[in-house]
Amino acid sequence: MNVIEVEGLSKTFKFYRKPQGLSASLKNLWRRQIEYKEAVKDVSFSIEQGQVVAFLGSNGAGKTTTMKMLSGILHPTQGKIKVLGHTPSEREERFKKRFSILMGQKHQLWPDLPAIDSFTLCQRIYEIPTSLYKQRLARLSEVLSVSHLLDIQVRRLSLGERMKMELIAALLHGPELLFLDEPTIGLDFLSQRAVMRFLQQLVKEDNLTILLTSHNMADISALCERVLVIQNGQLIFDDGIASLQNSLGGLRRIHIESETPLHSDLLRRYGKVINNDIHRAELEVADGAANQVLQQLLNEIMIKDIRVSAPPLEDSLERLYSHQGQVA
């Protein structure tokens, strides 16, 4: 079953330009130059129940705008959206009770109150039966290990703790669909990991559907099976995460650590040298050649440690973005 269906979605923003200086401000009083920006252009995709999908793109590519349209915050200029069978821009109560949206930079908890008070408000707003509410709150706060912080003013919590509280607030009503916009922004890596591990568990146990934007590739590769890439408002990639990595043309990275100095001249014979700091080097080779290169390297160099990996996702993305830039 498709949880999200998007067809030909577009959003155009109207804005004014004001050149620097007072005279320009005065001119603007009389006549303002209206310009239009197509933030999202003719985007179509669908997401099945239980899928965890990453939504990638550089700043201003249209990710957040799309998410806002999917959650009903913004009205689309054109196109059709069905989310959980509803049209989001109609903003029906029944629809709102079935999803949650969490924006890393926007908070729904009241900073002056302890989190528990905001949770009670959530219970009221979503009309969650008390027993179910207590059960969910106990489980979520235990898994995220914040049970002892519930009665502390939210503004006194650390960023990571606050994010965990926001997650709890977003999940108390048992949503089937979760929009996460930069959920780990500003968190240290321990908190990032805790949040990601928790989301993984949630997906497994509750069959939750998640659409996630993040600039953190570790988040993406840990959690997502599928990647949507948006660039200049257009969808330029929609496939599994493995195929995004393969989009580089099936490359492999060989990481070598050696007792003896490594010479780039020698390494260059096997593949492209990504970096080399004498005792440690990284080599890029074609997927099919990796085996052969490994054997030859083992014969020629005193190797302390050697390991093969896929090139980082960032590389695939960078190539995807720049390629698209050339086309446009």
Add this chain to the structure above:
Amino acid sequence: MSKYKWLLGMGLQKALAYRINYAVTIMAAVFPIALQWVLWQAIFNYTEADQLYGLSYSEMLSYVVLAALMAQALRTGFEYEMAEDIKSGGLNRFIVQPLSYFGFRLSVFIGTNLGYFVATLAVMAVALWVAVEYWTLSIELAHIALFVLSAIGAFFLQFMLFYLLSLTAFWLHEVWALFESVRVISLVLSGGVVPLSVFGESLEWWLSLLPFQYLIYFPLQTLTGVLSFEQIFFGLLLQFFWIGGLMLVISTIWRRGSRSYLALGG
């Protein structure tokens, strides 16, 4: 429904926490009242008139005091919070949660202001009692009952007016000047400073076409027995229509505004 009741309770709790704040504002209202008192005393002494604009000295003074208190009872403040919500994207939360923004604002308004409203009515009752004793002003019980009814109407009418005003933040980026001007104009046009009869008959007639007089002038006229029962019922009906009419306008404007809403931030 229960969520709005709960929000109302939260608002009431907040108001109780800030009760000192309220006492201070009531005290502060003493100064403009004293100023008017001195002013009208001087005018009556100077002109040596028995009546000015159809009101005797004692009637004028009690009107001025009661009107100032009534204006206190109707104070708002949520319009700035609303403008901020609209401007900085705080509305997003309400759009994605099953909670109506109008319902939220109304519940919190009732919750926070109910205490002030009742307390101010009590202060007014004391002032009235003093006036009745001191100036032998006659007030009928039926008029007091009808006044309470019209005061409750004024409470909701005030909410509608300022809610509607706040919606301008969808299109305007700086609202402070507008809010303050409307607050002052509304205070004058509602009879919160002087009785509307002061403005002359023709202007008073024009003002009767606006909703403002149902905030202060009409309730006080009801109280002091200037109006016949027929006029009072007619006035209550019009007040009710203004509340309903403004609600319709609000929902239309809200629909248009939230369509053009940019959902900034995040």
